[in-house]
Amino acid sequence: MSEETIYQRLINAGMSRREFMKLSGLVAGMMGLQSVSPVMASGLPDRLERPSPQARTVAKALASKPRLPVIWLEFQDCAGCSEALTRSQAPTLVDLVLNSISVEYHETLSAAAGFQAEEAKQAAMKKYAGNYVLVVEGAIPTNDGGIYCAIGGKSAVSLLQEAAAGAAAVISTGNCAAYGGLPRANPNPTGALGVADLIKDKPVVNIPGCPAIPEVFTGTLAHFLVFGALPELDSLGRPKTFYGQTIHDRCLRRAFYEAGKFAYSFDDEGAKKGWCLYKLGCKGPTTYNSCATLKWSGGLSFPIQSGHPCLGCSEPNFWDGGGFYQGQSAPIDRPTVTTLGAAAAVGAVIGVGAGALNGSQKRHAHAADEERKSE
Numbered sequence: 001m002s003e004e005t006i007y008q009r010l011i012n013a014g015m016s017r018r019e020f021m022k023l024s025g026l027v028a029g030m031m032g033l034q035s036v037s038p039v040m041a042s043g044l045p046d047r048l049e050r051p052s053p054q055a056r057t058v059a060k061a062l063a064s065k066p067r068l069p070v071i072w073l074e075f076q077d078c079a080g081c082s083e084a085l086t087r088s089q090a091p092t093l094v095d096l097v098l099n100s101i102s103v104e105y106h107e108t109l110s111a112a113a114g115f116q117a118e119e120a121k122q123a124a125m126k127k128y129a130g131n132y133v134l135v136v137e138g139a140i141p142t143n144d145g146g147i148y149c150a151i152g153g154k155s156a157v158s159l160l161q162e163a164a165a166g167a168a169a170v171i172s173t174g175n176c177a178a179y180g181g182l183p184r185a186n187p188n189p190t191g192a193l194g195v196a197d198l199i200k201d202k203p204v205v206n207i208p209g210c211p212a213i214p215e216v217f218t219g220t221l222a223h224f225l226v227f228g229a230l231p232e233l234d235s236l237g238r239p240k241t242f243y244g245q246t247i248h249d250r251c252l253r254r255a256f257y258e259a260g261k262f263a264y265s266f267d268d269e270g271a272k273k274g275w276c277l278y279k280l281g282c283k284g285p286t287t288y289n290s291c292a293t294l295k296w297s298g299g300l301s302f303p304i305q306s307g308h309p310c311l312g313c314s315e316p317n318f319w320d321g322g323g324f325y326q327g328q329s330a331p332i333d334r335p336t337v338t339t340l341g342a343a344a345a346v347g348a349v350i351g352v353g354a355g356a357l358n359g360s361q362k363r364h365a366h367a368a369d370e371e372r373k374s375e
Contacts, residue, residue, distance in 0.1 A: 077138025088214030143191030210313035282309035
């Protein structure tokens with residue numbers, strides 16, 4: 001007997017065909033094939049809804065395909081990408097797991113542990129050989145035989161190679177898995193690498209971010225589920241649908257950038273008025289991601305909207321890319337948090353007293369105020 005398709009599973013669970021077509025439209029939107037229908041989102045009467053061609057394509061695929069088996073490995077990571085996925089809004093993790101994919105192994109989310117979990121993984125790799133998607137979270141240490149990350153007595157390198165051998169495709173979720181992330185930061189004592197540095201004989205897609213945006217991950221996974229292939233990638237292995245534009249391109253503060261209105265500290269008048277954070281080190285102009293459009297927590301906000309500069313976490317080597325508050329423009333034409341932060345760091349190292357440091361900061365702030373008044 002053939003395995004139950006996703007459509008059959010949904011219908012047997014009580015979903016109507018109309019609801020199934022709505023879900024197909026949402027999946028198409030999540031994949032970047034179309035925008036989610038305003039009619040769908042507005043709650044207008046059903047008679048006004050018309051499935052788009054993209055929604056029909058998704059529906060046809062879901063009607064003929066069984067759930068997609070997924071094996072999820074974690075290495076040098078903080079589990080932040082797994083945590084972010086559990087808060088995914090389109091679709092929710094419950095919908096994704098129960099209806100579209102089958103997570104066969106995940107150390108953080110699995111009920112089983114120890115030898116039982118490892119046996120389940122081995123069984124899944126054998127049963128679904130050539131058909132499962134391998135998801136990797138975390139960097140892979142390679143120095144000293146890979147001893148800095150071992151699970152069940154096996155190094156991360158050997159576990160990755162073993163699981164990748166039978167995978168149809170590999171998804172590197174988060175900057176650590178994509179490019180090495182924090183573990184790879186200078187001086188990189190463990191020899192941490194990204195997945196694509198080690199796996200050369202399988203299609204690999206990078207979903208960088210710290211953590212990765214949940215909807216970007218689920219959209220990419222949905223693309224493979226529907227089309228049986230990874231989406232079109234850029235030169236860094238990222239899906240163009242989600243990483244085709246810089247955050248600066250869609251930033252809500254872009255108009256202030258064009259008008260030359262910038263915040264120069266986190267509590268100055270520009271910051272209070274929501275002006276551009278470029279002078280505070282925002283890396284939005286050089287960072288490709290969907291933060292400004294998809295946002296976080298169901299489209300609630302993203303760092304720049306919340307008043308913090310972009311850190312560039314979807315780019316390679318972002319931890320070594322100038323520090324959190326290193327401005328992009330050189331030289332910075334006014335004292336900023338960059339200079340004050342540097343003074344604070346030096347003061348801490350050489351043991352300068354808190355009073356002296358506070359005085360130095362006050363002088364910088366006073367100088368900045370005087371310069372503003374003179375303009």
